[in-house]
Amino acid sequence: MNRPLQPPQAGPHHPRRKGSWRTLSGLRALVTGGSSGVGAAVAAELCRCGVQVLATARRTEALEQVAQSAAAVGLFPLRTLAGDITQPEFRALVVAEARKLLGGIDIVVAAAGSGAIGPFSSADPQTLRQIMEIDFFAPAELVRACLPSLSESPDPAIVLVGSILGSHPLPLHTEYCAAKSALHSLAGSLRVELAPAGIDVALARLGPTQSAFWENLLRGEKPVWSRGPTMTSAAAAAAIVAGLRKRRLDIVPGWTAKGYCFAARFCPRLIDAVVTRRLRLSR
Template structure:
């Protein structure tokens, strides 16, 4: 994958109102990128834009729901008008659901798949024509270590991230002739609003673990973009989790089953 500079890149970033997306917006602007940030909570985006514009550089914002085709079209029109094109699409917005699958509803599954899979997939399809004329174009999909290994009480979320992984691998090869690269970022547990915002079923039985910071995930993501990586798994614990599953899947089956 090509190495690239962040300065001057025109970036469309979803899920910028909190957590990892907010940290990505901040670090991208600090490093000289021109960013169009999307999320539903307009007031959060406005507050971030004010902060960044005063201290680091201009942030363009667009409030809306990425599961809406109209919003996705509007985002691309905005990138064309306000950024003058697009070099990078970062699909970061995501949401979770917790609790036993058997006691959940078809609606919960559909909601999670809509935000974590269908919306980023369609965002990529919508953005392709503009990306093709971009400078060293790149799609970044924020997945999860749970896109490599499923765990109990997160079935919908794991399924959505596995789907994103599969789509990403296929597109990485398919987009080679268009010159568009694709990076998948798989954070491990990160301290954000993710868990308080998740659709909740029964309380999780997973041991409480300290997470890493959004700033760390954002910094590692920008470093992977600069150095031309196509896949990163964050934190030593996250790497151990993914590799243990590749090497010893049966052992991992019995380990994760202890938390049911």
């Protein structure tokens, strides 16, 4: 059951065909945040595409449920490992287990994340540190730990799950926006740095998505402007997996997210004006 399949071979026999779509079947993926929402849906979707997946998160039971549902659609059993991804020892264990159980790592999807809402002035400094740990340091250091494995892969890819708020920040999301914007920068820098090694670095900029995100906030509650239309985690995951297949490096699922990113680029002050007005009206 735990015996790894023959890993895909790198080198001249399996040259990286960067012009063509990526064949996902037979690849091996590590997915964080695999116990719920987008991470769970990505893990299940990759399984459905014939990818061998190791999914991680802290909650063992939730991970097992995801593995059970994936068993109905996947070619391979979804492997799970429970632990806190902000801990360096757990990250080292995850990488070692991926090598042992899957035989290597071709794809890393860093979806684990958490939010916090509320005025920065009254927030506990610890909240900023916690958010930076889960939303920035953990994915950054996981990627670093995975690089030796990825460099042995015939067709390696990293997907960092960011947010449209990393492209233009909103008030009361200060810690989260700062962490996601740092993650976006990391993706941009690594994308160029790792291109000569053939490692694709994609950024998924998600908009409002149905998940347990708002129940798991480290602080505060869903603000008024986040109560509009949302997309399902399954739809966001399908866009991420399609992006992997099509070698997209900027994945923006859905029209709400696309519209926000367009406004963030071409008329950022308009977003500020709309949000300031809604903030004033909500008081």
